[in-house]
Amino acid sequence: MSKLIGNAIFGQSGGPTSVINASAAGVFTEALKQTGVIEKVYGAANGIVGILNEKFYDIGQEDPAELELLKTTPSSALGSCRYKLAKPEVDDTDYKRILEVFKKYNIRYFFYNGGNDSMDTCNKISKFIAKSGYECRVIGVPKTIDNDLFGTDHCPGFASAAKYIATTIMEVYLDARVYDSGMVTVIEIMGRNAGWLTAASVLAAHKGQGPDLIYLPEIDFDLDKMMADVKKVYDKEKKVIVAVSEGVKTSDGQYIPELVGEVSVDAFGHKQMGGTAPVLANYIKEKLGCKVRGIELSLMQRCAAHLASKQDVEESFLSGQTAVRIAIDGMTDYMVGFQRPETGDYKCEIKLIPLNDVANTEKIVPREWINAEGNFVNEKFVEYALPLIQGESKIAIEDGLPRFAKLKKVLVPKV
């Protein structure tokens, strides 16, 4: 196959993770090596929005040491977006514009890093460009703490969030046992539709210092059943830790804050919906009459690079690196995915998944990994997740604090 010579662009999309920039480092360092094939390496500012606006950075001008630091720098270094493209058959304005920009800047390689929505975007762009006859290779690089991308064993970003969640719960478990008195701790974990992250709390339980009850969005939530579960543990142990997904809802679609009916009224008289953890904590407190603390792991679970899984950092880097290599080899219209050997020790193997297959299919926690009662996760999940959180990422430290990458972000002059 003849070499496709031209420029490459990489963009980050959707919510960030602790290791999203490790994929960026993989793409950038590999692309910069491809002299004679890839001429310029660009980073799109705020994903697809930066392409539409012709706002991208010249990565070749970055200090290689800073690109190396991207491996351990959380959050999207280039900026992200949640911009949703219309279906091309309804409105193809954006697609035409993207094609125009790609032609103008001779972009022949497009790497897009994100979750479900971003892979959908990537797929649509890939198809539109292919149909236009302009040669440009399009590869999706997976990224999502939610771990809900179809076709891949797991997603870069998930393991580091899982490691943060399990470690933090182990620490909170000890803290919550300090006093002799009864106490319930409710820990709210991200994941609107898929319970992978909440399920990761079981890794702490596997070490004997974890939650007593785990509620995933995969199971219809029943408030009375949950109260009975909590009471049962409380009566026996006087200490209860509940891990609950922000996304749990009843069979008729009510989320916890709606269900418990807690609505706060602010200084303007406007109603505010509370978060799952505080609302559920208040509810349990009223019912049990004991001390209850609600904890939201909030942004920390997706940005705690200091506690990232080394395995995850390396795999994220690998996914970016692989995207460049396969594109150079002539492949297009794929997402880089992972698989593990069917038997034996865990090993991360690359698996290419057609973008068509990935787009808009959400992978949820299998029912058989959740106990019959629907309030805990079993050993199958532990076997799955444990290999992914191995190893401690060593972040660069300066003066006792993280030294994160500082990019120059030199803008590419508009043509």
Next chain:
Amino acid sequence: MSKLIGNAIFGQSGGPTSVINASAAGVFTEALKQTGVIEKVYGAANGIVGILNEKFYDIGQEDPAELELLKTTPSSALGSCRYKLAKPEVDDTDYKRILEVFKKYNIRYFFYNGGNDSMDTCNKISKFIAKSGYECRVIGVPKTIDNDLFGTDHCPGFASAAKYIATTIMEVYLDARVYDSGMVTVIEIMGRNAGWLTAASVLAAHKGQGPDLIYLPEIDFDLDKMMADVKKVYDKEKKVIVAVSEGVKTSDGQYIPELVGEVSVDAFGHKQMGGTAPVLANYIKEKLGCKVRGIELSLMQRCAAHLASKQDVEESFLSGQTAVRIAIDGMTDYMVGFQRPETGDYKCEIKLIPLNDVANTEKIVPREWINAEGNFVNEKFVEYALPLIQGESKIAIEDGLPRFAKLKKVLVPKV
């Protein structure tokens, strides 16, 4: 001086920290070495409550490797309490009981680990025992993330919480900048009366990735002034990070949730007071009309052993070790404190402070370390705090997760 031969007891009191067990490790390992002087080493279950109830553990039966792991295990391994002794002149029942227990178990060394209230307890017991004529050496071992103990340069536990706060804010700072749209992030930090921990957020700003505004309880809070501060930063930067102490209040004593008037009504119709972060976040959202996220660092800031300061771990251990050594040398009625050289590089030096001087005096952040406007902390605080957060504590890892100490907790048979 003739040797005082007998048994030693150590208790933990008040809220736990990431490194409180490092002090326990210091006391235990040092006391166990003192053969011929200290015969038995006991750990009181739940502090003074365990002494009153004759519930203590025989530390000599613990595996030395597990005692070593205490250095990196967060929370109170022996359990803690918030039991407040009456003034002995009002009711000396508890004191008589403690003296009785000490005599019964031949306890000649009493080490008590805690903050302000615990040092007060320690002081009262010390004075009562001295007056009784029973020879028992009493030494306080400091501990508090709040850093508000009088007479010592700083307190074990503070630096690790400070390191957690600064690191986490640096990570959140990057996360909060991912999208192109405006956003305010409100981060609530512990410290009811003293703003040391909230001030530690400035360490992140010192690295260029920290809060724009810092509100300490040392300064009377003014909601309108804060809104003007936030608006000013928002109009310029579109991104604002606010670090706020849970303890900030107006000149007439109103805390933020009272002030903003946000009261939530739960399913039972009962009013619930919101936390500072969500309440303030809602308020700012209404006023500015942009996205606002409230984050509570909750228990994590005091139990994140995985992110402890090595300096703090070592100093905490040293404080426990020193307590035993000076007691053996004949000293009593002191708290082990720290000082640093007046000039030159930071070095942790031991300073003994009479318990009388420590008890019930709260140390707050000096006014001259806070800017004139009262909405930020200056370089003097950075100079003070930076040496304390140096070094990364290496926690033991097993299977990618922390391996915390597991004590056997063999109960001493009641006499």
